Amino acid sequence: xxxxxxDPRKEFGRAVTELAEKDDRIxxxxxxxxxxxxxxxxxxxxxxxxxxxxxxxxxxxxxxAGLAATGKIAVFCAIAPFVTCRNYEMFRxxxxxxxQNVKIVGRNCGFTYSDLGATHxxxxxxxIIRMIPGVTILAPQDPSEIRGAAKAMxxxxxxxxxxxxxxxxxxxxxxxxxxxxxxxxxxxxDDITIISTGSTTPAAIKAVENLSRNGISARHxxxxxxxxxxxxxxxxxxxxxxxxxxxxxxxxxxGLGTIVTETVSEMRDVIVRRHGVPKEYATTGTYEDLLELxxxxxxxxEKKAMEFVRQ
Amino acid sequence: MLSESRITELKIESEKSRKNVIxxxxxxxxxxxxxxFSCIDMITALxxxxxxxxxxxxxxxxxDIFMLSAGHKCMAQYAVxxxxxxxxxxxxxxxxxxxxxxPGHPNMHKLPGIExxxxxxxxxxxxxSGMAMSFKQDKKDxxxxxxxxxxxxxxxxxxxxxxxxxxxxxxxxVVFVDNNDLQISGRVNEVMDMTPIDGHFKAYGWATKxxxxxxxxxxxxxxxxxxxxxxxxxxxxxxxxKAKGLKEGEDNVAYHYWNPLPENLEIADRDIDERxxxxxxxxxx
Numbered sequence: 001x002x003x004x005x006x007d008p009r010k011e012f013g014r015a016v017t018e019l020a021e022k023d024d025r026i027x028x029x030x031x032x033x034x035x036x037x038x039x040x041x042x043x044x045x046x047x048x049x050x051x052x053x054x055x056x057x058x059x060x061x062x063x064x065a066g067l068a069a070t071g072k073i074a075v076f077c078a079i080a081p082f083v084t085c086r087n088y089e090m091f092r093x094x095x096x097x098x099x100q101n102v103k104i105v106g107r108n109c110g111f112t113y114s115d116l117g118a119t120h121x122x123x124x125x126x127x128i129i130r131m132i133p134g135v136t137i138l139a140p141q142d143p144s145e146i147r148g149a150a151k152a153m154x155x156x157x158x159x160x161x162x163x164x165x166x167x168x169x170x171x172x173x174x175x176x177x178x179x180x181x182x183x184x185x186x187x188x189x190d191d192i193t194i195i196s197t198g199s200t201t202p203a204a205i206k207a208v209e210n211l212s213r214n215g216i217s218a219r220h221x222x223x224x225x226x227x228x229x230x231x232x233x234x235x236x237x238x239x240x241x242x243x244x245x246x247x248x249x250x251x252x253x254x255g256l257g258t259i260v261t262e263t264v265s266e267m268r269d270v271i272v273r274r275h276g277v278p279k280e281y282a283t284t285g286t287y288e289d290l291l292e293l294x295x296x297x298x299x300x301x302e303k304k305a306m307e308f309v310r311q
Numbered sequence: 312m313l314s315e316s317r318i319t320e321l322k323i324e325s326e327k328s329r330k331n332v333i334x335x336x337x338x339x340x341x342x343x344x345x346x347x348f349s350c351i352d353m354i355t356a357l358x359x360x361x362x363x364x365x366x367x368x369x370x371x372x373x374x375d376i377f378m379l380s381a382g383h384k385c386m387a388q389y390a391v392x393x394x395x396x397x398x399x400x401x402x403x404x405x406x407x408x409x410x411x412x413x414p415g416h417p418n419m420h421k422l423p424g425i426e427x428x429x430x431x432x433x434x435x436x437x438x439x440s441g442m443a444m445s446f447k448q449d450k451k452d453x454x455x456x457x458x459x460x461x462x463x464x465x466x467x468x469x470x471x472x473x474x475x476x477x478x479x480x481x482x483x484x485v486v487f488v489d490n491n492d493l494q495i496s497g498r499v500n501e502v503m504d505m506t507p508i509d510g511h512f513k514a515y516g517w518a519t520k521x522x523x524x525x526x527x528x529x530x531x532x533x534x535x536x537x538x539x540x541x542x543x544x545x546x547x548x549x550x551x552x553k554a555k556g557l558k559e560g561e562d563n564v565a566y567h568y569w570n571p572l573p574e575n576l577e578i579a580d581r582d583i584d585e586r587x588x589x590x591x592x593x594x595x596x
Contacts, residue, residue: 066445093428
């Protein structure tokens with residue numbers, strides 16, 4: 001139901017478990033991460049397709065490639081930096097270069113593990129994973145998209161990285177098929193385009209409503225696929241509003257903001273402002289504290305957009 | 312137990328594959344000959360004696376898998392694959408050339424018979440273990456064979472997955488550690504001492520055996536004993552000589568990567584021909 005608050009990890013685990021009931025190619029790999037990734041039921045119901053490997057993300061990534069090379073769809077979910085940074089070369093060679101049908105899911109993404117500190121934050125995953133040719137990157141924005149993206153990633157044959165948060169998230173949309181590589185227009189406007197992805201979209205929606213009350217009309221694009229980018233929609237929006245603000249819980253360098261900048265780099269009179277986290281080791285506090293500090297909450301996004309429009 | 316003459320035939324196949332390596336070097340003038348020649352006897356025995364494979368149907372479902380974790384030894388695998396008829400031997404002459412199907416580290420998308428894109432060390436064992444797990448899960452009989460280098464043993468990822476292979480009782484997985492005792496910077500034990508190598512694997516729960524990895528009889532005898540123990544992955548510590556069969560380069564670290572002159576290759580070729588002739592005589596006698 002729209003408006004419901006849902007645990008994204010449980011939703012993800014439930015969605016994959018449902019898919020796995022119908023598709024016995026799906027196997028789950030755990031690096032002491034299965035239960036926290038929502039696979040408690042799967043473990044009980046399908047012990048033959050659930051591999052607990054212990055805390056060793058490099059080895060598990062290679063094992064996933066081997067399982068996929070012999071016809072399985074291997075799903076490996078753990079804390080985001082450990083399945084992107086820690087195992088990067090395995091991701092690059094064994095999944096990317098070998099083009100294996102493995103789905104890596106980084107949970108507790110961004111700084112949702114707020115108080116645990118920079119070792120557990122994941123603010124560079126889009127940047128580094130998009131440098132691996134052939135990897136699709138998904139950042140679903142609400143529970144309905146987590147379900148949709150889980151199905152969509154199983155339907156394509158190849159490596160996928162998907163990012164999931166930690167605190168409960170609001171159901172924003174009705175269930176619909178998730179189209180990889182497509183953004184959606186969440187609201188229409190002429191003064192500015194705001195592109196948001198993943199966890200930032202709910203706050204961006206509220207910011208857009210506030211802007212509208214202040215006489216600013218924003219075109220809001222929800223972009224749950226970070227790569228491949230929806231080039232057509234980005235360029236069309238750039239043409240229309242000339243100003244694009246990209247909002248993401250990621251370093252402002254290298255992520256969706258950079259991808260959008262690259263996409264419009266040869267267009268005239270288009271300005272992209274990348275609104276993310278400065279490249280530093282983020283401090284700790286509650287998740288809400290960090291969102292406020294880095295101006296990624298409703299107020300911060302509204303302020304950034306307002307400044308940009310009035311400039 | 313194989314007859315003496317059958318063993319000799321395998322030795323001849325091994326030498327013919329060494330000739331294919333020399334042929335690749337003639338085309339490119341550079342390559343990792345040391346490791347290729349130290350492991351080529353084991354690869355020959357696997358392809359000619361042990362594995363369920365079909366060069367005309369390299370992707371058949373019930374095939375056994377061979378993988379070089381030490382991808383830089385790939386000239387050895389290319390040589391054996393060519394000899395077995397996986398692809399035309401003319402392709403050997405493209406080694407080192409633009410767009411060759413035989414890159415300096417193997418690429419599964421380019422050449423039939425290659426199962427993984429190895430080359431970065433410490434990857435092969437985990438990919439192979441995943442395959443072995445998959446075959447177990449499906450109750451299939453496919454076996455997975457991996458050649459690792461001794462120099463890559465310090466890569467931590469190997470030991471991550473050594474535990475996985477033991478935990479999931481992968482007795483369909485066999486690792487040959489090509490223990491030629493040399494790596495770029497010198498003696499393996501001086502660069503980073505991983506002895507006892509069998510002790511490392513044993514500690515993780517593997518069954519192990521030490522053999523002379525250039526002795527065809529011993530290799531074949533060992534292949535007949537696989538798996539060494541039911542319910543355990545096998546690690547064969549194969550004591551080999553780097554650049555075995557290249558007279559001027561045996562056990563010489565300078566031949567890890569070789570830039571030969573044409574005359575070096577002529578001599579190497581002639582030596583191999585002489586050995587093949589001698590082996591053929593042994594059969595007829």
